[in-house]
Amino acid sequence: MARYFKYFKIPFIIFAIVVIGCIAIRISAGNKAPVVRGNKVTDLTQNVFDYAGNLTEEHIAELESYITEIEDQTKIDIAIVTLNESLEGKGYYGGSNHMWVNGYADTFADVHQMGYEMPMGSNVVFVDNCYREPSTGRVDSWMSTYGTAKTRISEGDCESLMDDALYGLNDGSTEYDYYRAYRRVVELIPRYASATGGILGFLRPIYIFAFSLVVAAIYVAASWRSKAGDKTTSGSTYLESGRPNMRRRTDVFLRKTVTKVKIQSSSGSGGGGGHGGGGHSR
Amino acid sequence: MIFRCKNCGGNIVYDPARKAMCCPHCDSVDSEEAVGSPIMNTCINCGAPMMFKDHTSATKCPNCETYTILEERVSGQYKPDMIIPFKISKDVAQGMLIDEFGKRAFTPTGFLSYSSISKMQGHYVPFFMYDYHSDINYHAIGTKVRTWSDSRYNYTETSYYDVAREMDGDFDKVPVDASIDMDDGTMDLMEPYTYRELEEHQDKYLSGFYAEKYNMEEGELAYRAEKKVRRDSDELLNNTLGGYATLTNVNKNIAVHKRDVKFALLPIWEYVFNYQGVDYKFHVNGQTGKVVGKTPISKSRVLAYGATVFGMIYIAGMLLRMALMAL
Numbered sequence: 001m002a003r004y005f006k007y008f009k010i011p012f013i014i015f016a017i018v019v020i021g022c023i024a025i026r027i028s029a030g031n032k033a034p035v036v037r038g039n040k041v042t043d044l045t046q047n048v049f050d051y052a053g054n055l056t057e058e059h060i061a062e063l064e065s066y067i068t069e070i071e072d073q074t075k076i077d078i079a080i081v082t083l084n085e086s087l088e089g090k091g092y093y094g095g096s097n098h099m100w101v102n103g104y105a106d107t108f109a110d111v112h113q114m115g116y117e118m119p120m121g122s123n124v125v126f127v128d129n130c131y132r133e134p135s136t137g138r139v140d141s142w143m144s145t146y147g148t149a150k151t152r153i154s155e156g157d158c159e160s161l162m163d164d165a166l167y168g169l170n171d172g173s174t175e176y177d178y179y180r181a182y183r184r185v186v187e188l189i190p191r192y193a194s195a196t197g198g199i200l201g202f203l204r205p206i207y208i209f210a211f212s213l214v215v216a217a218i219y220v221a222a223s224w225r226s227k228a229g230d231k232t233t234s235g236s237t238y239l240e241s242g243r244p245n246m247r248r249r250t251d252v253f254l255r256k257t258v259t260k261v262k263i264q265s266s267s268g269s270g271g272g273g274g275h276g277g278g279g280h281s282r
Numbered sequence: 283m284i285f286r287c288k289n290c291g292g293n294i295v296y297d298p299a300r301k302a303m304c305c306p307h308c309d310s311v312d313s314e315e316a317v318g319s320p321i322m323n324t325c326i327n328c329g330a331p332m333m334f335k336d337h338t339s340a341t342k343c344p345n346c347e348t349y350t351i352l353e354e355r356v357s358g359q360y361k362p363d364m365i366i367p368f369k370i371s372k373d374v375a376q377g378m379l380i381d382e383f384g385k386r387a388f389t390p391t392g393f394l395s396y397s398s399i400s401k402m403q404g405h406y407v408p409f410f411m412y413d414y415h416s417d418i419n420y421h422a423i424g425t426k427v428r429t430w431s432d433s434r435y436n437y438t439e440t441s442y443y444d445v446a447r448e449m450d451g452d453f454d455k456v457p458v459d460a461s462i463d464m465d466d467g468t469m470d471l472m473e474p475y476t477y478r479e480l481e482e483h484q485d486k487y488l489s490g491f492y493a494e495k496y497n498m499e500e501g502e503l504a505y506r507a508e509k510k511v512r513r514d515s516d517e518l519l520n521n522t523l524g525g526y527a528t529l530t531n532v533n534k535n536i537a538v539h540k541r542d543v544k545f546a547l548l549p550i551w552e553y554v555f556n557y558q559g560v561d562y563k564f565h566v567n568g569q570t571g572k573v574v575g576k577t578p579i580s581k582s583r584v585l586a587y588g589a590t591v592f593g594m595i596y597i598a599g600m601l602l603r604m605a606l607m608a609l
């Protein structure tokens with residue numbers, strides 16, 4: 001036992017520092033006045049507005065309870081709206097579909113006085129308009145942020161969050177699974193919203209578990225060595241004069257052969273300026 | 283025969299640190315007198331019955347701990363031609379074991395504890411030392427390859443050489459242990475010794491240690507020396523064949539013949555550690571300090587230490603997560 005503590009002395013000291021540091025951070029963070037649900041004005045009683053009919057009843061129910069959980073974790077009011085209609089001429093600012101969706105999302109938050117801690121407080125509205133705009137041939141989504149959500153989740157964050165979550169919807173090879181995509185949107189909000197950004201995304205319990213397991217395995221493998229003593233003699237160890245008596249050492253050149261192989265040029269690449277290209281016919 | 287102190291009557295032993303016969307009881311130096319006995323199987327000092335194993339030439343009385351040397355097993359045909367006296371004392375050898383294994387995590391508790399490690403014994407192991415002459419003849423066709431390219435072609439130039447080697451060498455004192463108890467592979471790993479310190483045999487060097495006469499005849503063991511000489515010859519030859527990409531039509535002939543054999547005693551510390559019913563042997567070269575051995579692995583220690591590493595990282599990770607989430 002004494003040997004155990006002696007052996008792990010330095011790791012234990014580092015461990016203690018980390019533990020104390022983490023607890024200190026936790027306590028100091030906990031001393032801030034807690035943010036509580038304080039919005040008595042909003043007329044919203046639900047989080048998911050599936051006007052496009054993308055989700056089943058069960059999926060909506062699951063998404064609702066999941067959103068409530070994430071709202072309490074992030075202190076952000078969250079709404080998901082699905083549409084399947086052109087928003088042209090509906091009074092939203094701008095001249096293109098994505099600007100109209102943007103307008104819709106912002107308006108939705110304002111009209112319903114959204115906010116977690118108060119009306120017009122921290123909120124995120126995610127609008128997925130499945131209507132394919134003929135002029136661009138594209139489907140547009142928008143994520144609108146307000147209050148602390150606006151300062152915590154940047155425009156770039158919103159874009160990469162949606163890139164991540166909606167990836168499957170862009171991929172024609174897989175079946176559209178709106179539920180998975182929307183759930184992923186919600187799941188990613190606390191990660192981007194936390195002050196530590198994406199770090200928490202890597203600090204998922206399962207990752208921590210796996211990482212600890214891998215390090216422990218590496219440690220065990222590295223400490224496994226149980227042998228001592230390698231061969232330390234060489235060919236000349238017992239040789240009287242330390243080197244052999246060389247009576248003949250000849251390397252007589254006989255002949256040589258040269259073969260040449262044409263270099264295969266890889267098609268299309270290389271070859272300076274001018275035109276490149278290729279054709280295909282069948 | 284035992285070595286008795288003329289001053290106090292205690293048992294005098296050879297002290298490697300002082301390179302002298304010392305009395306551990308009264309600290310006298312070189313105050314020994316050899317006391318012989320006509321009766322075998324009885325301790326000269328205390329008269330207790332003693333059992334000598336077949337090949338034992340020096341051992342300790344289990345009753346009074348006096349080191350006894352069997353004259354008839356270190357004289358006549360069994361008289362060693364040479365000896366390397368112990369140069370490393372027991373405490374230094376223990377230190378070398380601790381240096382080697384002390385930092386290894388999974389050795390079982392007690393492996394390097396003083397009570398266990400102090401049971402280490404010094405053995406003079408019987409060795410035959412073979413002198414061999416080796417004649418090496420070699421002939422082959424060697425190739426060297428050079429490649430380059432220009433804008434359109436890769437070129438490969440292969441040059442052929444007639445490669446011939448004729449060399450010979452005298453190998454001196456190639457050691458082969460003549461002890462059945464000692465593992466051959468381990469004894470081979472104890473090499474090399476510093477032969478400069480070979481001395482003419484004197485019985486007094488054995489006092490304080492265990493020793494054996496040779497267990498087998500030199501003729502029975504010559505094959506092991508020959509194998510080593512062939513291996514070394516091959517290595518010497520290969521050292522001269524660098525630079526060739528291939529060697530074909532090889533005609534290699536290594537002829538060895540024995541020139542001389544000597545019988546020698548070489549010093550080796552042996553520590554036996556019993557773990558879960560299995561004996562693990564560790565050897566320290568009594569002249570050079572080279573350590574050879576393989577420790578047992580304590581499964582409970584692997585589990586405990588592995589779990590500690592896992593637990594610390596996991597808890598630290600989870601706490602970090604908790605702290606970051608609070609921000």
Ligand SMILES: [Zn+2]
Nearest residue numbers: 287290305308
């Ligand atoms: Zn004395």
Ligand SMILES: [Zn+2]
Nearest residue numbers: 325328343346
């Ligand atoms: Zn005795």
